[in-house]
Amino acid sequence: MDNILILKIAFIGASITLLFIGLYAVLTKRNLIKIVLGLSIMDNGLNLLFITMGFVKHGTAPIFSPLVMEKLKTVDAAAQVMVDPVVQALVLTAIVIGFGVTAVALALVLRLYRHHNTTNIDEIRNLKW
Amino acid sequence: MSTIITVIVVIGALFLVAAAIYAVHKKDLVVATVATSVISLVLSAFYFILQAPDVALTEAAIGVALTTIIFIVIIRNTKRFED
């Protein structure tokens, strides 16, 4: 088999698996912290999927450093061999947003724990779930 | 891309899946959190392989260090074991 095909299956497979293992944890786990952990695993899988989709074979990082410019002389030639920078910018945004959501979620977990003295979702049912 | 990198990526992908299953399965939340931070570490290496140094740097700093520490602090203040 071709190297690139193996890479494709490995990257997409790993990211989709992470995504759905996270989703499984969110759907079935009863522990609040485990649920937040599941969310964070989901985010990770999704970010890998984004970066995977921007990859170009033999591509270089999208930075016009002096080293790259020396090798390829012109900007246009260098731009030809670079990976897609847009997905990287999007993932930067997504990682930081994911961190913010995780922090707020954990703060809520802590407050629920102080209030109910448990982190089990079955024992916190003042509202209907 | 060379064969060595392909082998590394395949091993890394299997490792990722194993770590994720371990993190979801394990009852000890601290161990599960550490497993998640290992996932972030492997992902950060993947981003380097995929030519995304900016993302790799961010993931290494946020995923490995900060997320793990806030999880650990919250676990320390609540219950360590899932029941």
Place this chain on the structure above:
Amino acid sequence: MVAVNPIYYIALPLFFAFLLPLFGKIHKELIRIVPGLLYAYFLGMSFYMLRHVFVTGQPYIVEIAGWKAPWGINLVFDAFTGLIITFISVLAFLVWLYSYRFKKVEFDNALKYFVLLMLVTAGSMGIVMTGDIFNQFVFLEITGLSSYGLTAYYRGRDGAEAAFKYLLIGSLASTFVLMGILLIYTQLGTLNMADIARNIHLMKPSLKIAAFLLLFMGFGIEAEMFPMNGWAPDAYSQAPGPIGAVFASMTSKAGLYALIRLTFTIFDFSSVSKLLFIMGLLTLLFAEGIALRQEKIKRMLAYSSIGQIGLIMVAFSFNTYLGVFAGIFLMINHALIKSLLFFSASYLAYNSPKKYIKDIQGFGKVMPITSFLFALGAFAIIGFPPFSGFWSKFYFLLAAAQKHYIVLIVLILSVSLVELVYYLRVVHKLYFAKPTGDYEPHSPNWNGMLAMILLALVIIAIGVYPDLVTHYIDKAAVMIMDKAQYIHNSLGI
């Protein structure tokens, strides 16, 4: 032109929200006044710009960082988005007025409340105005995170539980949205909505369906669509009173806008109108059925709100001019009337810890004005003639009749009957039951009273003289149906 620019709706709240802690160091009252001044400015700006768009027919387009649309992010203030923005600014101002002295809270808490309030309105406006699909996701997150913070605002209630539930479902929604965005981006290589709409036929059909379903589910959660709206009643009932109005009139409307933009502009409409119709109808029937059995007043209002969202989705799914017209009218009316209901209900049930409907019985004599305003809102939302709610329901039935949906008309009328039953139950308790006397009534502050009376006046004014808004709605309905015009406005082709 420097004085009016759609970018201000987002840039200024962010700017002042960042600086608000420093304003608080200068004088403590400034943290309440600055957001008010900002909202007053937005109010004037919206009316000016909407008038301008209406007269000249030229939309305001902002190209951020000076890059033309497919390359940069653009904001669109046209007849449709402008109308929604105007109503969001009206309600934002009234919510500010209402909560100016809502609670005598500690300084730190008041600061956080106003910061989050400014950001939740900025986020909703961003969702409505932006022309870029990833930017819309960012604003979805801004709206979502500030809503979680506001839901968990009170210590004494189960706010944290409601907020956690909301956060969980919201995070799943944003994951779906991101996957949909990724699918579109890898296929078309662009993130601009108009550019996507222009090239959508180039996508592989299977991927197109997958992307549509992912985005539809994601934004549907924010719009409180049927299977994923379990979070809404809890969030509405646990958040502070005015925030219930914010959720009903801004965040859910922004989610609804995203759904409409998705189905009308980005994807081909004819293939998905059935989905919108079925989901809308399910949402409506499910929510109104549950609302009937609610014992707590805010939960009842929340379910009624979800039901209205379903009704609006059904109206848009007709895919005719009249249907869209009725849909927009319903959106505006619902935002106005539900805000009035939340405002007055939150004063009525102020001192009752569990907010049961039976707690407020007999308040018609104790708090005559607030009770009267609640009753006015209840009659308006059911659709009685002198109020604005009548016209939107009337146009809705007209649109349904035009499509010959006889069964639907019967169904909608019977749903209205259900609404009548559960609202009348509350009004009856207010006026014809003996007070239980367990709870001290809390009379509203002057600013809360002023906000409610202003809202009631607007509702009556539109009801008596509907031409006040129908001209604008007419332009907006034409705008949303015209995909080519939107693409032309954004991309200049």
Place this chain on the structure above:
Amino acid sequence: MKKLIALIFVLYIGVEMFFVFYQIPFGMDRVQSKVGKFYLEHSPKDLKVANAVTSIVVNFRGFDTLGEVTVLFIATTALGSILFRSRKVHNRLNSKRTSVEASMIVQVAGRFLVPLIVLLGAYVFIHGHLTPGGGFQGGVIIATGVLFLLLAYRQFSVNHEPITWIESLAGATFAGLGLTGIFVGKTFLENFLGTGKLNDLLSGGIIPLIYIAVGFKVAAELTGILDTILSISVPVEETENQN
């Protein structure tokens, strides 16, 4: 039983999604996307920014970044609002805080490492337009430095006054630089300074300025989040239940 249903559901959707994404070309047969190509060509030519990701994050899609900084700001505010305790409770708990210090090695290492970490962070965000990294990464690195201090010295607490100032002013600088664009007759966030030469430290117009503001903002926000979360860290038997 519920778990089994969830497992089957997740497996089904997972396999479906795998094949959906498998259809998308990868690597060799992939062409650069339309906007990606445009950015790669215009970033070095028009903006004179070597790192294309930076130019997208700060200029082409700078609005997203403003939103993202706002998300962090909301997270800090919401965290404070969620974990807020009245001053009395806070002081009572603070007085009971354990005074067990971290080991000698950690403390000494901290003394050497923290300045270096902060320096590295500053380097990363000042060179954001030239090398990998930028405002976020630099800000996060500085925050990890502060985290080290918080862990090494239990008595160490962050002074909130300067944090608030940095947070507010850095955020306002970002939005203000954007608004300045409007007042000088261009559009929001448009570059109004000279762009300089590719790969120079002083190049790229307002892009490095914005990225430095982002760096300060992110560092201040994350420090605030870490401090809020670590300050609740009291031994389990002393947490107040049912408050």
